[in-house]
Amino acid sequence: MATQVTPSAPARESADGLAPQGIVPKGKVHWNYVAPELMESAIRRNEGRLADMGPFVAVTSPHTGRSPNDKFVVKEPASEADVDWGKVNQPISAEHWATLKADVQQYLNGLDELFVQDLYCGADPATRLSVRYVLPNAWHASFVRNMFIRPDIAELAAFAPNFTVYHAPEMQADPARHGTRTGTFIVLNLEERAILIGGTRYAGELKKAMFTVMNYLLPKQGVLSMHCSANIGPAGDTALFFGLSGTGKTTLSADPERNLIGDDEHGWSPEGTFNFEGGCYAKAINLSAEGEPDIYATTQMFGTILENVVLNEPSRTVDFANQSITENTRASYPLHYIKNHVPSGRGGHPKNVVFLTADAFGVLPPIARLTPEQAMYYFLSGYTAKVAGTERGVTEPQATFSACFGAVFLVWHPTKYAEMLGELLKEHGSQVWLVNTGWSGGAYGVGRRMKLSYTRAMVRAALDGALEGTEFTTDPVFGLHLPKWVPDVPGEVLDPRGTWADASEYDAQARKLAGMFQENIKKFGSAVSPAILAAGPKG
Incomplete structure (x- = not known):
């Protein structure tokens, strides 16, 4: 009987060791x-x-x-x-x-x-x-x-x-x-x-x-760096999703009908878009197999890292609703754990760009088409809102403005990134959409969070061209263009003012939020052109 010879393992150590690192x-x-x-x-x-099914659980307290x-x-x-x-x-x-x-x-x-x-x-x-x-x-x-x-x-x-x-x-x-x-x-x-x-x-x-x-x-190097997720549709069309934490960036890009390029950080070069990473870092609070099946599946795999989740004993299954350590529970997993990923991590120039916001004031429409000037205004604004109760002393929604949807990670002045995005949108004819994954029918505490199924249907309609022949109306305060019809979405959901029991209360809340936008944009001073300023809310 022949003896099996185990081949020698390839070297994994640098020839210089760690000397160059001191x-x-x-x-x-x-x-x-x-x-x-x-x-x-x-x-x-x-x-x-180790949790049930093999993921590793680490606790990082106090941070x-x-x-x-x-x-x-x-x-x-x-x-x-x-x-x-x-x-x-x-x-x-x-x-x-x-x-x-x-x-x-x-x-x-x-x-x-x-x-x-x-x-x-x-x-x-x-x-x-x-x-x-x-x-x-x-x-x-x-x-x-x-x-x-x-x-x-x-x-x-x-x-x-x-x-x-x-x-x-x-x-x-x-x-x-x-x-x-x-x-x-x-x-x-x-x-x-x-x-x-x-x-x-x-x-x-x-x-x-x-x-x-x-x-x-x-x-x-002439490449725009972006805090966004990206995916590719069946027709080969690339889409980008910008948004701050909690707005649905990871959730909406992990679409079973589209292939995932990446969930968080990308570049846009003269050749197209590319992922910085080889994995995903998803929020895990309240994660479920029904709501986010692809992401949930990764939490049942060996190699996934779960941060600050709580385990049920003695089964060691994860209690995804438990936030006793933190609300910011996380799952880290390789990109290929999402079955419909793009192995190269690269895509073409985006046909559509989606700005995500979770508006806790219940004012912004669930979906709106933006002009190029509005795209620049809302990109520089980078708006979402904290809800009451997430921090001590917060009794009503609080607006959060983070330039370019990632101000805390920018090194150059925000207008540099905005100018680069504007040039790329113009060059490649990309359509920009504003999607509100936040509240409808009233502010947080009165209204309800937009159903994920409705948001998915609206995003899908925008990306596959179903809205191209739809009639749009113009919001009088924000100047946004709202579709009057979206497949699989009730028509009454599309007009935020109509979802409120008292339209006058909506009007007051809309003026309040518009004023916040206007105050925030002032910090950029003369770096913002008059055309972009004019594309903001009128108040």
């Missing part, structure tokens, strides 16, 4: 482990638990969301003139950076184990980054492996990183020594092409820090 570890380094190895390590290290007030950008000559300095891009000195980096390297050097993941950020080979993550935890390594594009194993020995992320979640910065605000830090050095993250276990920082980097580098 890391001289005392402990063992695990290079480019795949999902089973990472899960074995995470369980061995007691980093979390269960991003820490935007602890994010800094190093002020250095190469990028200083480009950065829109302020609350979003807080400056930190090169001297403080050098001290913090040395202390992070020393911290990582002293650990018994390190995990390294070499990954690509960007599906377009012409502009992608080769990113090396150096991490102390196996589950965080599994998270970034889910979220970014995984090279073939044969590529790893020759992998040459042009960006490095140092992760030290258990290390606390010293504000006096390091120039930080607290012990938590997310510090970007655009010249050195490196990021330091520490003082927080929340995995989303590992993803969003790289999005911020792409928001800086891509516009310098």
Whole structure:
């Protein structure tokens, strides 16, 4: 009987080791482990638990969301003139950076184990980054492996990183020594092409820090970076979905009738659109097999990371309605866990662009067609609303305006991204739609949240061309163009004013929200053209 010979495993370690990263570890380094190895390590290290069906559950308390007030950008000559300095891009000195980096390297050097993941950020080979993550935890390594594009194993020995992320979640910065605000830090050095993250276990920082980097580098190369999801229809038409957290960006792009390019971060280049990532990071609160079957299915798979969910005992099934740890529960999974994904992560120029908002004031229409000028106005506004009860002291809906639907991740001034989008929309003739996934028939507490089935039907009609011959009316306050008919949607739902019991109350609420838009747009000053200003609500 012939003896089976196991072929030698391909090298997964860089020939230079971690010396280019200034890391001289005392402990063992695990290079480019795949999902089973990472899960074995995470369980061995007691980093979390396995839930029923195999997903890994991690708890990141006390940080269960991003820490935007602890994010800094190093002020250095190469990028200083480009950065829109302020609350979003807080400056930190090169001297403080050098001290913090040395202390992070020393911290990582002293650990018994390190995990390294070499990954690509960007599906377009012409502009992608080769990113090396150096991490102390196996589950965080599994998270970034889910979220970014995984090279073939044969590529790893020759992998040459042009960006490095140092992760030290258990290390606390010293504000006096390091120039930080607290012990938590997310510090970007655009010249050195490196990021330091520490003082927080929340995995989303590992993803969003790289999005911020792409928001800086891509516009310098003539590519628009976008906080949006994207998919492709049966006719090969690409659609983009912009929206802040909770507006339905991930849910609506995961359409069984269309193929998913990605759920969160994309670029629009002269060749078309492309995903930055190789995975998805979906909100998991109240997730159900009936409401979001494709996303729910991923939470029943080995390799998925679930953050801050609560398990039923002893079955270890997930209680998706339980928000005792946080409302911001999350699921991280590779893109190919969605069966109708686009393996290349790339699509054409978008035929349709959808702006999503969850209007808790109950004023905006469930769907409206925008003119090019209105598209620019609502893109710069980036509106959604918090509902009463989500924060202490919030007793009525609160408007949230986030420029370009992602102000906290922008590096350049927002008008740079808006100008690029406007030029691309004009060049490729893309139609823009505003879709309200929020409240109808009254504000939060009186009205009801728009049915997901209605929203899906409206979006589908917009994307497949069913609304092209439909009659539209014009909203007198917001100037938006509302279809009078949408397949599979009751006609009375389409006119928001008609859904209110008291039309005069609607009018007052509409004027109130219009005033908020008008006040917000003032912060851009003369950078907004008169034509775009005129496209806003009249109040």
